[in-house]
Amino acid sequence: MSVHVRNLTRTYRKGKGWRPKGEEVTALAGLTLDVPTNEVHGLLGPNGAGKTTLCKILSTILLPTSGTAEVLGHDVVADADKVRPHIGIVFGGERGLYWKLTARQTMRYWAALYKIPDARAKVRTDELLSRLGLGDKADDLVETYSRGMKQRLHLARGLIGDPKLILFDEPTTGMDPVAARDFRKLIVELRDEGRTILITTHDMDEAEEVCDRVTLIDKGRVLATESPRGLAEMSGLHRWVEAETALDVTGIPGVVDTETRNGLLRVKTTDDRAARAVLDFLLDNGVRSVHAVPPRLEDVYLDLIGRRGMEV
Secondary structure, eight states: OOEEEEEEEEEEESOOTTSOOOSEEEEEEEEEEEEOTTOEEEEEOOTTSSHHHHHHHHTTSSOOSEEEEEETTEETTTTHHHHGGGEEEEESTTTTOOTTSBHHHHHHHHHHHTTOOHHHHHHHHHHHHHHTTOGGGTTSBGGGOOHHHHHHHHHHHHHTTOOSEEEEESTTTTOOHHHHHHHHHHHHHHHHTTOEEEEEOSOHHHHHHHOSEEEEEETTEEEEEEOHHHHHHHSOOOEEEEESOOOOOTTSTTEEEEEEETTEEEEEESSHHHHHHHHHHHHHTTOOSEEEEOOOHHHHHHHHHOGGGGOO
């Protein structure tokens, strides 16, 4: 098990620096979570749900108030020095990069922090920058990089220590669609190399595409953990049937609504049984281009958490 968390709680008081501390805020409220080795696991939830707090605790940046968290069998508090060499942290956006350094200098700086010998650091830097398409820009200043290039440098930096567990915090924020697609492919490649990936994201399509399982978090608590498809099947939300037909299906029990667009009939049904009845009716009447559509992860998310969770 790469991540083993039990009854994890983190509280703090509002107010920074010299300002008087105000009310107590609970970021994590008895959270329990397991992430098996060699899995891409998504953390989904609204702003303030506790996703980043959990990542900070797992990376030994933040101490929990109570409860336990283990990474690769090591307690993040008692064995922090044994955890750090085996984790990589990849942020979204501009955080964690120094604009007046080159990519090569950035990598060597982080290699030094990981106490990687110079010879190995040089080889590792060249390997990673080349793999991530930055080899010909290795000696350019970071300030000249595009958003997608900066994110690839973030990933290279996070991999410098050859980590077994990688924590991604909103990694594709602000990326254009092509850069985001390429980044998702890299995440899957890392999983296939035997690494474990924990990723926080607001992008439901991203989670469906790359995550083996997802955990929905709200107000510091776990609402559900399952594969994206499994969550949809468990949700009890309306099922849809799509078919290329003009047939009238409104009289079939369990049909909630219908709409037709560009010759495609979309039928909203109450459950799997009703969807099956619609499918059978259409097939019996000679319609061949027909299929059932389960709820998408975004539908499940909105049902469990509400639209406030989509406000990024």
